[in-house]
Amino acid sequence: MPRRPPTEPRTAAPDRLSRARIVADAVALADRDGLDAVSMRKLATGLGVDPMSIYNHVRDKGDLLDGMADAVVAAIEPVAPAETGWQAELSTLILSARREMLRHPWSASVLGSRSQPGPATLTHVDRVLGILRGGGLSLELAHHALHVLGSRILGFDESLFDDTAPADVDPALVAAQARAWAPTLPHVAELALAANHDGVLGACDDDGEFRFALDLILDGLERHRGRV
Amino acid sequence: MPRRPPTEPRTAAPDRLSRARIVADAVALADRDGLDAVSMRKLATGLGVDPMSIYNHVRDKGDLLDGMADAVVAAIEPVAPAETGWQAELSTLILSARREMLRHPWSASVLGSRSQPGPATLTHVDRVLGILRGGGLSLELAHHALHVLGSRILGFDESLFDDTAPADVDPALVAAQARAWAPTLPHVAELALAANHDGVLGACDDDGEFRFALDLILDGLERHRGRV
DNA sequence: CGACGTAGGTCTACACCGTAGACCTTGCCA
DNA sequence: TGGCAAGGTCTACGGTGTAGACCTACGTCG
Numbered sequence: 001m002p003r004r005p006p007t008e009p010r011t012a013a014p015d016r017l018s019r020a021r022i023v024a025d026a027v028a029l030a031d032r033d034g035l036d037a038v039s040m041r042k043l044a045t046g047l048g049v050d051p052m053s054i055y056n057h058v059r060d061k062g063d064l065l066d067g068m069a070d071a072v073v074a075a076i077e078p079v080a081p082a083e084t085g086w087q088a089e090l091s092t093l094i095l096s097a098r099r100e101m102l103r104h105p106w107s108a109s110v111l112g113s114r115s116q117p118g119p120a121t122l123t124h125v126d127r128v129l130g131i132l133r134g135g136g137l138s139l140e141l142a143h144h145a146l147h148v149l150g151s152r153i154l155g156f157d158e159s160l161f162d163d164t165a166p167a168d169v170d171p172a173l174v175a176a177q178a179r180a181w182a183p184t185l186p187h188v189a190e191l192a193l194a195a196n197h198d199g200v201l202g203a204c205d206d207d208g209e210f211r212f213a214l215d216l217i218l219d220g221l222e223r224h225r226g227r228v
Numbered sequence: 229m230p231r232r233p234p235t236e237p238r239t240a241a242p243d244r245l246s247r248a249r250i251v252a253d254a255v256a257l258a259d260r261d262g263l264d265a266v267s268m269r270k271l272a273t274g275l276g277v278d279p280m281s282i283y284n285h286v287r288d289k290g291d292l293l294d295g296m297a298d299a300v301v302a303a304i305e306p307v308a309p310a311e312t313g314w315q316a317e318l319s320t321l322i323l324s325a326r327r328e329m330l331r332h333p334w335s336a337s338v339l340g341s342r343s344q345p346g347p348a349t350l351t352h353v354d355r356v357l358g359i360l361r362g363g364g365l366s367l368e369l370a371h372h373a374l375h376v377l378g379s380r381i382l383g384f385d386e387s388l389f390d391d392t393a394p395a396d397v398d399p400a401l402v403a404a405q406a407r408a409w410a411p412t413l414p415h416v417a418e419l420a421l422a423a424n425h426d427g428v429l430g431a432c433d434d435d436g437e438f439r440f441a442l443d444l445i446l447d448g449l450e451r452h453r454g455r456v
Numbered sequence: 457c458g459a460c461g462t463a464g465g466t467c468t469a470c471a472c473c474g475t476a477g478a479c480c481t482t483g484c485c486a
Numbered sequence: 487t488g489g490c491a492a493g494g495t496c497t498a499c500g501g502t503g504t505a506g507a508c509c510t511a512c513g514t515c516g
Binding site for chain 2: 109112113114115116117121122123125126129130133139142143144146147148150151152153154157158159160161162181184185186187188190191194195204209210212213216217219220221224
């Protein structure tokens with residue numbers, strides 16, 4: 001019968017708590033029931049454990065949220081260096097990040113509210129910077145690029161408001177509201193009517209908008225390359 | 229002795245509650261003690277009133293937060309139409325929004341988390357759209373522009389992490405950490421050392437970065453004008 | 457082999473939160 | 487004058503994060 005190695009002896013037991021297991025369960029819980037459902041008590045009952053036990057592996061709830069955010073970022077698959085130029089390579093990486101982030105709709109809000117990046121997030125940023133530098137952008141311009149891209153690096157929409165539940169709204173109702181807006185908010189009304197009526201615009205294509213914004217920014221950076 | 233007009237008779241009393249007074253107090257409270265300090269109980273004691281009284285003027289806490297966010301946006305001063313072109317005009321408006329938003333550091337997080345825009349926010353968006361349309365951008369491109377700008381319209385940084393407390397970090401400590409990063413995160417380390425050492429980059433100028441990003445985006449949109 | 461230190465799970469308890477529901481006062485109008 | 491409705495108050499409930507004491511089991515070492 002193989003004896004356990006002297007180091008790390010108990011962590012092998014499958015029902016034992018660990019930071020990784022806690023974070024994974026918290027992510028699953030948030031995926032299933034939403035971020036608000038992630039409380040120490042609910043998480044503990046899901047783990048079959050006392051709520052306070054969690055604190056042996058996690059400093060506090062903020063630390064748990066940090067772990068959840070970093071777990072999502074850790075799942076982003078890196079891209080192989082391509083011959084297609086830095087813009088295409090970065091675009092691929094960022095769209096890969098976006099795919100991962102859309103799998104966990106709550107992640108945008110928690111990544112946005114946390115202030116310290118975790119190790120996976122730092123690694124991701126390093127990859128982004130590597131592509132930029134490899135593409136010939138100066139250090140200053142690469143720094144600018146991080147700011148321009150902002151949290152778009154991680155696939156966020158950064159839209160003005162939550163874009164949730166776009167499907168369950170009645171088009172007729174939207175049209176009525178747009179007409180009510182017309183006197184005081186002419187341009188908003190115009191846009192709402194156009195987007196709704198399928199006249200000029202189709203239904204707002206979030207993914208298309210994300211790509212449009214990304215391309216516009218990458219083009220702008222390319223135009224600065226070697227100039228700054 | 230002038231009798232009160234029959235309509236709206238009591239609201240004239242100065243110590244009476246009103247949605248406006250509640251929201252204003254909540255904003256002041258958040259400014260002073262941070263957003264977490266805004267609880268119905270604390271707000272009520274500040275108003276000299278029972279916590280439950282607030283619910284006569286506000287549906288729930290979410291409604292209160294909506295009101296706070298919209299109050300911040302309402303304070304943005306509109307810009308006079310200028311002869312300098314749509315980019316300069318929009319830039320001025322957005323920087324004015326940024327000024328207002330920096331006065332209330334909590335506003336970014338609450339505006340980001342709310343899902344329904346208030347009347348002042350809609351008015352602001354209408355002004356932005358008006359400038360874009362007036363500048364000759366098609367309805368589609370103006371729509372794109374909203375997405376590219378995202379919450380930058382309201383002056384947000386949209387940075388990857390909270391940029392709070394940049395001054396109280398020890399440069400030597402940052403340098404040490406950067407050197408520790410070097411083996412695994414070479415590009416992050418490079419950037420951190422450069423930004424810290426005052427070698428290539430100065431200290432990260434948030435306002436400068438915001439303007440750089442804004443100009444890059446506005447230039448990109450101008451290049452699309454008439455083309456899409 | 458036995459004592460010990462300690463990592464980690466558990467229990468209780470505290471302070472705080474948002475808010476439902478019943479109650480009561482006040483001032484207006486018919 | 488009677489009634490009505492708006493709005494302020496009170497109590498109470500179920501939830502939250504987490505401090506602090508306790509206890510148990512295990513690896514280490516004399």
